[in-house]
Amino acid sequence: MTVEQQTVMTGAETDALLGRHETGVLSLARGDEPYAVPISYGYDAGTRQFCMRLVSTPGNQKRRFLTDSPLVRFVVYEETETAYRSVIADGRLERLPKSELTADHIERYGAAKRPLFEMWGEPKAELSIDLYELDPEELSGRRIEVD
DSSP: OOOEEEEEOOHHHHHHHHHHOOEEEEEEEETTEEEEEEEEOEEETTTTEEEEEEEEOTTOHHHHHOOSSOEEEEEEEEEOSSEEEEEEEEEEEEEEOGGGOOHHHHHHHHHSOOOSOOOOSSOGGGOEEEEEEEOOSEEEEEEEEEO
């Protein structure tokens, strides 16, 4: 029989997990309708902010849920044979207009990893690529160790 022990991760452990990974699940809601999608992200441990490039096509679900400053939950997790770790970030997703990009923004987004593959049913000319930032109101990590 195994014994599980759940522990709150420290800020340093949370930052380390977010730095090791490049994808997570972004969840949004509109009324009673939920929407979740895997996305790539960049994370700045110094400011504890996320940067995200969200790609959408005309009329897709993601565009319907990306209203002005939507409240979101972003989850990153990992699993090993003896542990499960997860980080949850809650806050408002803020679109960054291209006209407001600074050299710092370009450096941060340039460092953000992206998926190793892309699959689109629509021609690329119809894709909309928008930049977003998430400055979490709450950022928490949990670790479950299995003996």
